[in-house]
Amino acid sequence: MDIWNILEYAAWALSALFGVLMLIDLVRIDSTYDNELLISSREGEIEATAERHEI
Template sequence: MWQILEYIAWGLSAIMLLWMVADAWKVGTQYSEEQLLSSKEGVDELFAAEQKRGH
């Protein structure tokens, strides 16, 4: 019984690892390195949207 649960746990961890790697690849292809390393990426987008509306 415990051995089956151990295999299930290892399988789930492998699936989660693949999911994280796929997500990291997807994010890496969608955004530039400068934007990913910026601590202001959300703030810049917010202020740019407000300036377009005339606030």
């Protein structure tokens, strides 16, 4: 087994790690917070508060 074989196994392991980290966090957030809050973002917020389209 040379360095490339070891790197292959390391890549599999890290891929699984990053995938699991994201999924665990997604489940944790979805079960902790109310969905209405999570999807409460609105497009016009920035325009309304910061930059107005006036000449």
